[in-house]
Amino acid sequence: MASPVAPVAPDTVLVVDFGAQYAQLIARRVREARVYSEIVPSTMPVAEILARKPAAVILSGGPSSVYEPGAPGLDRSLFEAGVPVFGMCYGFQLMATALGGTVDNTGAREYGRTALAVAKPGSTLFEGTPAEQTVWMSHGDACSAAPEGFTVTASTDLVPVAAFENDELRLYGVQYHPEVLHTVHGQQILEHFLYRGAGLTPTWTTENVVEEQVALIRAQVGTRRAICGLSGGVDSAVAAALVHKAIGDRLTCVYVDHGLMRKGETEQVEKDFVAATGVRLKVVDASERFLAALAGVSDPEQKRKIIGREFIRVFEQAQAEIVAEAPGDEPVEFLVQGTLYPDVVESGGGTGTANIKSHHNVGGLPDDLQFELVEPLRKLFKDEVRMVGQELGLPEEIVHRQPFPGPGLGIRIVGEVTRERLDLLREADAIAREELTAAGLDRDIWQCPVVLLADVRSVGVQGDGRTYGHPIVLRPVSSEDAMTADWSRLPYDVLARISTRITNEVKDVNRVVLDVTSKPPGTIEWE
Numbered sequence: 368m369a370s371p372v373a374p375v376a377p378d379t380v381l382v383v384d385f386g387a388q389y390a391q392l393i394a395r396r397v398r399e400a401r402v403y404s405e406i407v408p409s410t411m412p413v414a415e416i417l418a419r420k421p422a423a424v425i426l427s428g429g430p431s432s433v434y435e436p437g438a439p440g441l442d443r444s445l446f447e448a449g450v451p452v453f454g455m456c457y458g459f460q461l462m463a464t465a466l467g468g469t470v471d472n473t474g475a476r477e478y479g480r481t482a483l484a485v486a487k488p489g490s491t492l493f494e495g496t497p498a499e500q501t502v503w504m505s506h507g508d509a510c511s512a513a514p515e516g517f518t519v520t521a522s523t524d525l526v527p528v529a530a531f532e533n534d535e536l537r538l539y540g541v542q543y544h545p546e547v548l549h550t551v552h553g554q555q556i557l558e559h560f561l562y563r564g565a566g567l568t569p570t571w572t573t574e575n576v577v578e579e580q581v582a583l584i585r586a587q588v589g590t591r592r593a594i595c596g597l598s599g600g601v602d603s604a605v606a607a608a609l610v611h612k613a614i615g616d617r618l619t620c621v622y623v624d625h626g627l628m629r630k631g632e633t634e635q636v637e638k639d640f641v642a643a644t645g646v647r648l649k650v651v652d653a654s655e656r657f658l659a660a661l662a663g664v665s666d667p668e669q670k671r672k673i674i675g676r677e678f679i680r681v682f683e684q685a686q687a688e689i690v691a692e693a694p695g696d697e698p699v700e701f702l703v704q705g706t707l708y709p710d711v712v713e714s715g716g717g718t719g720t721a722n723i724k725s726h727h728n729v730g731g732l733p734d735d736l737q738f739e740l741v742e743p744l745r746k747l748f749k750d751e752v753r754m755v756g757q758e759l760g761l762p763e764e765i766v767h768r769q770p771f772p773g774p775g776l777g778i779r780i781v782g783e784v785t786r787e788r789l790d791l792l793r794e795a796d797a798i799a800r801e802e803l804t805a806a807g808l809d810r811d812i813w814q815c816p817v818v819l820l821a822d823v824r825s826v827g828v829q830g831d832g833r834t835y836g837h838p839i840v841l842r843p844v845s846s847e848d849a850m851t852a853d854w855s856r857l858p859y860d861v862l863a864r865i866s867t868r869i870t871n872e873v874k875d876v877n878r879v880v881l882d883v884t885s886k887p888p889g890t891i892e893w894e
């Protein structure tokens with residue numbers, strides 16, 4: 368039996384997902400406008416969407432054509448419920464067809480930057496924006512007649528109806544993608560829908576998020592205790608800081624130092640994180656154990672498995688110790704995880720709690736760990752997690768840390784992992800990071816793995832002598848979400864400084880090479 372649908376929080380905008388990338392971006396843009404949003408799948412019946420009592424609904428774009436057999440549809444009752452609706456691209460065409468407008472498969476394809484002519488400059492959507500503006504189009508079908516009662520407010524050379532509005536019914540649509548940055552006034556148009564069309568106010572802030580989550584965590588954990596695995600990454604750090612704010616010393620954090628961390632990382636957790644939060648921390652130095660288990664292993668998948676397995680063992684041991692240290696206290700029943708909203712949406716379509724990748728942040732804890740999960744970030748995007756971290760007073764170096772894989776430098780050594788090689792890679796990585804920071808490039812790149820090709824040697828010359836050393840690979844990439852990436856065009860002088868310093872200062876390295884591959888076909892990490 369279906370469980371009754373709980374209403375969303377007041378003033379929530381639901382984004383109906385007709386194409387995942389678009390829907391996530393729209394949800395983020397709505398939140399950038401300080402209005403809370405959630406994503407629901409296009410398979411959700413309209414009755415259920417309405418039962419959640421959203422303040423407004425946005426229909427995303429998607430790859431389908433309304434004429435394709437089996438293309439996702441939409442019941443027109445959505446438009447008769449008095450809820451403000453904004454359709455974008457595919458969502459716009461669905462809206463047009465459902466309400467009696469005409470969408471033709473005319474072959475009028477538009478793709479990329481397109482000039483939009485605004486026909487009604489003072490309209491709800493276009494008020495205060497230029498009469499001609501650049502928008503991002505991506506469609507094959509075109510709307511030739513708006514539904515009855517709607518005003519056509521913009522067009523392009525190829526599309527007579529590129530935007531329509533009906534203030535009485537509070538229904539709006541645009542053929543283009545306001546959510547992408549190439550659409551010059553996109554955010555303004557979206558905000559006009561939210562504030563003017565739907566009458567919402569920009570009140571959603573990270574301050575509210577912190578307050579709300581602290582209350583929820585207190586309600587969930589009560590007087591019992593929780594543990595949290597810290598990986599050194601931003602997600603687990605922010606999740607831990609939030610839970611600590613809520614339940615104080617009833618949270619214990621566990622940091623497993625597997626010896627595969629970057630230079631200064633363990634100290635950052637031990638000192639800076641503890642200083643900023645006052646959290647109770649248990650550090651387990653397990654580097655000997657990990658190195659012993661990795662001895663002789665070169666295969667990346669095998670390395671990952673070994674690191675995952677050892678991590679679980681050490682974590683379980685630490686957990687038993689925490690319980691043993693204070694046996695009289697309330698039971699340790701909760702495990703804090705830094706699961707983010709994209710993981711939730713991607714694994715369950717945003718529909719509920721089913722099938723969630725809940726273990727990705729702490730190096731893969733097993734399902735049979737007997738804990739209830741506390742996941743205070745499961746409604747947040749990565750950039751919002753950083754803002755919450757800032758709000759909680761975490762240091763910059765933690766909040767704006769680049770993503771770093773759970774198995775650490777273990778997978779950035781191509782070949783066997785040894786202590787000497789780790790020390791060497793740590794030095795090279797520290798130099799690259801130092802120079803990128805000094806050049807002010809940290810926020811321009813998504814991350815810059817530094818990789819040691821331990822199984823490769825080549826001839827070089829240093830001082831008066833011939834060398835036979837290893838190459839170091841620099842892999843700077845730009846990305847929005849790590850799903851796709853491009854290689855970063857770093858200034859030559861910065862690359863030159865990094866190269867000179869690494870070859871001068873790091874023993875056994877006689878070359879530095881730059882990876883100029885996008886993802887796909889390459890991945891970000893080498894392994």
Ligand code: XMP
Nearest residue numbers: 727728770771772773774849886890891892
């Ligand atoms: P790839 O190499 O697949 O990496 O392009 C995509 C992103 O994921 C990070 N990554 C990991 N993060 N545990 C993590 O927490 C892992 O095992 C792991 N492997 C890769 C990688 O750094 C990049 O940001």
